[in-house]
Amino acid sequence: MEAARDPARISPQCSEQQFAAMLQRMVANEAPRLFAVVQEYGDRVDRRVAAWGMAFADHAEVVAVDGGLRMNLRKPTNALHAFHIGSHVRARLVWFTPDAATEVSLGRVRLTRGCTDRKRLPGLPGWAVGTVPPMPAPPPHSWLATRRTDLERRQRWHPPC
Structure with a gap:
């Protein structure tokens, strides 16, 4: 019974090249979406990236750029309240676009x-x-x-x- 569970005794079902292509497709299909939480001072006076996040199918992970805050949230937009400061600094969610x-x-x-x-x-x-x-x-x-x-x-x- 134990021998049947040992993957070293099972022959590969495809070539290394085919397996690498399968892995690339799997990663591309399951990759989380990357976003930034951007703080805006005033009405387009100044801005900075305050945090980066990854949106998964069922939750989001957010890390502040200064490393002092990490969040596990149901939705990416739930992170915004933590980055609003008073009446002059508001936060917005910006989805990462590699071509930009x-x-x-x-x-x-x-x-x-x-x-x-x-x-x-x-x-x-x-x-x-x-x-x-x-x-x-x-x-x-x-x-x-x-x-x-x-x-x-x-x-x-x-x-x-």
Whole structure:
């Protein structure tokens, strides 16, 4: 009886390549949706990503970017109340869209999609490489300028639209 349960004694039912393809399809079908909880200061004055989350079929997991808060919730929208602050900071849920990314920073190197004036990257069509300029300081009236945690000082400021 014990020998029948030992998977080492059972022959593979497909090739390694077929099994890898099955695993890729399984992961693609079962992957959770990624979202961010974004805090908005005023009416489009300033913003920051406050937390990241994964939405599964029956629940959502949320982790604050500063690592101080983790939540297991029934729905992603249930996380928003934890990130509203007073009457000036409201939270909104933003679903991650991979095609919306325009650049990726890797240390002192920045990869930019859709740039024509930078060095093209072989093997990555549509992407170019350049150096990362110094991070701009937020304007003095910015909400981020008034925040004093290490995380916000390291976080890249996003100018208003």
